[in-house]
Amino acid sequence: MYQQDEQSQLDLRLFRVWFKASKAVADNVRKDIESHGISQEHFMILELLYSKGPHPIQKISEKFSIPSGSITYVVDKLEKKGYVRREPNATDRRGSIVILTEAGQILFDDIFPKHADVITRNLGFVSNEDKVKLIDLLKEIGLGAEQLGD
Secondary structure: OOOOOHHHHHHHHHHHHHHHHHHHHHHHHHHHHHHOOOOHHHHHHHHHHHHHOOEEHHHHHHHOOOOHHHHHHHHHHHHHOOOEEEEEOOOOOOOEEEEEOHHHHHHHHHHHHHHHHHHHHHHOOOOHHHHHHHHHHHHHHHHHHHHHHO
16 A cells, blocks of 8 residues: 655645545536537637637637647537638638627627626635635646646
8 A cells, every 4th residue: 555655645635625626616617608508619619719809720729729620620510500700811821710700799798797607606715815826826836737747
């Protein structure tokens, strides 16, 4: 049996608590997204376009780690629903820009405030001061973990 030192015990406890908390919040957010009849993948793309404006299809693929063949399929589905449209990319003739349509805008004008409220309710158990600290700590952990991958 593996004998843990105090550091390992603390690190494993932190990981378990962090994992369980993240899963609980993610499950609640997933349920909210699904309650609007949208897949998580579609929601992520629509939210990006809603918040940040038009994006080249290749950038969307890279941002969400969706393979190029799959991103075409996903955008096709969103186009068929009338939520996005493609336009030629003026700087790259091989690619296209994905733009939120008026229907997509109306959809997100309706559901995004509700979605943001779900997130706020899930994180409302912690003070704003602690949220800022947690953001800094999670960034530190994420950056450190990324360096380990190199």
